[in-house]
Amino acid sequence: DSGVTQTPKHLITATGQRVTLRCSPRSGDLSVYWYQQSLDQGLQFLIQYYNGEERAKGNILERFSAQQFPDLHSELNLSSLELGDSALYFCASSIGGAGAPEAFFGQGTRLTVV
């Protein structure tokens, strides 16, 4: 158990819809990362938050957004969903300061868009 909790584990929704994925980081971790894993793109970094502030953006679509709340949990919002958004979405957390940035991953949310 990594200590990172993601909900829900599975999500099936229709094209055009909007969903919210939730992540609770490990106790004490200030940094949260979102990754998308798909067969054709591999593991793609989407966005990073540190202590409530956006720190870095990766290959995140404009239809996607995220936030980190004062209690440090994070949510990833995906809107106007397309079939190609079907993927495994991972949240990871780390201490976020200087030093080795090893990230601890949740079990992921498998999103299926039909």
Place this chain on the structure above:
Amino acid sequence: AQSVTQLGSHVSVSEGALVLLRCNYSSSVPPYLFWYVQYPNQGLQLLLKYTSAATLVKGINGFEAEFKKSETSFHLTKPSAHMSDAAEYFCAVSETGRRALTFGSGTRLQVQP
């Protein structure tokens, strides 16, 4: 910019044989390097990390990796494969403690009885 290349998307070994998974990185500064393992339908688990303290890094489950700056490599090895090692392995790099990891494309390890 940081990047990682994993040579070989699939590697098959016999149980008891040496495991060698290759990783080459690109980084403009001395990097932090990691190997993660992903079992089916699970998240990524940290196997080991390189943080410049020692070039030979030992991780969990008998795996180790050697940082070679001259070759910009960080290959993962295990002397004797076990059936339970069958999984997908990802190499990752970060240039600073504050930056997200960049992952390679992964290598699926198959262990034959």
